[in-house]
Amino acid sequence: MNLRGYDEEGPLSAADALQGFIEALGVPQARIPSGTDARTGLFRSLLATRRVLVVLDNARDSAHVRPLLPGAGHSVVVVTSRERLRGLVTAEGARPLTLDVLTEQESTGLLASRLGERVAAEPAAAAEIVAVTGRLPLALAVVAARMADHPAFPLHTFAAELRPAGALLDALADGDARRVLSWSALALTDGAARLFRLLGLHPGPDLSLDAAAALAGGPQQAVRPLLQELARLHLVTENSPGRYLFHDLLRSYAAELVRTEETSTERGATLERLYDHFLHHAHAAAVLVQPQWPAVTPVPRLPSHSGDHVQDADAALLWFATEHRGLMRAVAQAERHGFETYSWQLAWALTAYLAPHGLWQDQRTVQETALVAAERVGDPVGQAMACRLLARADNRLGNLGEAESRLLRSLDLYTRLRDVTGQAQTLHNYVELCYMQGRLAEALRHGDEALRLYRLSGNQDGEARTLNAIGWLHAAEGDYERAIESCGQALERQRRAGDRNGQAATLDSLGFAYHHLARYDRAVASYDEAVALFRASADRYHEAETLVRLGESLAATGGARRAEDVWHRAAAIFDALRDPEADAVRERLSRLRDP
Known part of the structure; x- marks a missing residue:
């Protein structure tokens, strides 16, 4: 019996459903009592000695179903509903079975049953259609019927039709979705x-x-x-x-x-509350994850702000890991809906999670959006920030020309703003770019100027990190003793400040210098401590980079077995980050096995 629990004309009453069942069991209409309770009693007496399967489809709630349940006997009842019907589970001992959407294999099979060989001929298009429909049987059936009506059309044309937001709902119009x-x-x-x-x-x-x-x-x-x-x-x-x-x-x-x-006013107010929630939670988490980063000053919190912020770095990392896909979407959505400041500030906070995890393409995506947002409202602070962080992503992705133009623009903006710390940060990033291009003398000049500016602004964390960068450049030039001196100064400051990530980077630099001085025991000890600190600060990308260098020092001292182990760990991290450096690590492993 279809109980029509969610029909727009209202559900089928229990009394009417009972009349249909009783008539089906052979009782003349004239002998069917009028009241629901009386009909329930008659129905149960008719089933007492029978073995009957009763299917109650589309029930409204537990109360809708109870008069239709058989009493003692050997009958079985199957109830379907959009409701969870917890009352039947609690009071009647029903066994719940929650149906999920179809699996990918089942969804593809459904399409194949309607479309035949067309599915096998275009597996990528079929997979996209399955994904867009969310593997809902109704959606798949309606879309499949439309495709069956046009046997000459390739499946990829239907997949393209379903991509825009809201297109699926329009496509399901024939199915009264x-x-x-x-x-x-x-x-x-x-x-x-x-x-x-x-x-x-x-x-x-x-x-x-x-x-x-x-x-x-x-x-x-x-x-x-x-x-x-x-x-x-x-x-x-x-x-x-x-x-x-x-x-x-x-x-x-x-x-x-x-x-x-x-109303548009209510929609705007709702979006503002949502972005306020995202920004202030993300900002608090970013400060915990990257306490040494100079933080932006967020948009003032709304009076209606809800929810407690995370309280420590581990909780902040977990929050980012859980929310980061939604935050990525929120950056773009806020820019589209005219909440530009929320957009670029949220992008800054999200980068505190993306950069240590080596998610450079994601960082590039959100910072491109942030730059558009800041430009639209003429916000030079937002533009400078977005240009700098966009340049860092481009640098890591190998887009060095674009990175340099962004850094120059960021430096100009910070200079106009008289933001000394911003200038120093940008020059610090410029050091890395020049190093990657082999422009070591220029990199040292930028490093020295960044160091001067950090000292001028009193930013000791930035000063220490720049001392490490300068030390790395000295090592790259072959002046390893000078590198150790500069990095040693950096490490002393970072240990006092408790800058775990900064210490890890400096210990990595020291390991590099010790390795090239053939002081392999010191190199291994420095790298081991750096790896532990990178892991403690959830900086997976730089953990993998340091593991690669640790393996080199181990291999140089005959520790091939441990070198193989750490390189396997590095390759696994790069694979998880979808970084092509994993292939280079595997090449090292092959050379280690077959020298």
Whole structure:
């Protein structure tokens, strides 16, 4: 029996459902009692000696189902619903079975059953269609029907049609997708319905409870039951404790609703609350992760700001790891919606996580957006910051010409702003660029000027890091004793300040100098300590770089077995970061095995 629990005309009553069942069991209509309780009693007596499978499809809630349950006997009931029906689990001992979307293999099989060899002929297009539809059976079936109507069209044309935001919902018009989705939305309380609409403004892919509270503009304790209501109706999924996944199709539907049912003023206020939440949480986390970085001054916090900030560096790293995909989207979304300052400041905070993890392409992406945002509002501070961080990403990605032009622009902007620390930071980054291009004398000049400016501004952390950079340049020139002297001064300052990441970088430089002086024991000890500190500060990219150099020192002293081990570790990290340097490390391993 289809109970029509979410039909726009209302659910089928238990009394009417019972009448249909009782008639199917052979009782004449004239003998069927009128009351629901009486019909339930008759239904149960008819099933008491039978073995019957009763399927109650599309139930509204537990109360909708209870009058239709058989009593004692050997019958089995299967109930389907958008609701989780926890009342049946608690009181009736029902066994819940939550159905997920189809697997990739099942989704591809569904397409193949409708489209035949076309799927095997264009596997990439088929995989994209499966991904865009979110592996929802309804979406796959409707899209497959459209493709079957056009057998001469290549699948990649349909995949391209589905890429733009909202395109899937339009493509499902033939399947009445909006009407089907509206059945669940209409079952919501007013508060949950409003939250569902506002979720359409979140960039995705998932969100936390405190992000939902920021959207709603209310306390977490008031928003949690609303999210639970949405989860009961499968409009969101609690994919991990306190985090909710929102399917793209439902997000598109919610985005339509928020555009039509909320004013532009309310949409703007909601977005501002969301970006306020992202920025101030990310800023606090960035300061914990990179305490030596001169921090930007964020947009003042809104009175409605919700949620507690992370309290230590480990928690900050975990928060970034969980949120970084959503933060990437938020940077772009804030720029598109006219919240430019939030965009470039959030990009700065996110870089505190991206750079140590070697996620240079992600850093380049967010800083390009940040630069566009800062340029649009004529913000020289934002432009200088974005140019410098964009240059650092370009430098690591091998775009040295673009990196240099960005650094020159950043230096000019900081000079106009009379920002001495900003000038010093930019020159420090310029040192790395010149080193990579073999311009060592010029790199030393920039390093000396950066050192002067850091001392002028009283920035001792920057001074120490620049002393290390200068030491590295002396080592590159072959003046290893001078390198050790400069790096030793840097290390002394960094140990006093507790700069773990700075110490790691300086110990790496010292290891390099000791190695070239054939003082391999000192080199290995320096590298080992650097690796431990890089790992403690979650700087995976530089940990891998140091492991490579550690392996060289070990190999030079006959420690081939340990060299092989550390190079395997380095290659694994580079692979995880999708950095092509992994191939160079594997080449070292092959030479070690076959000298």
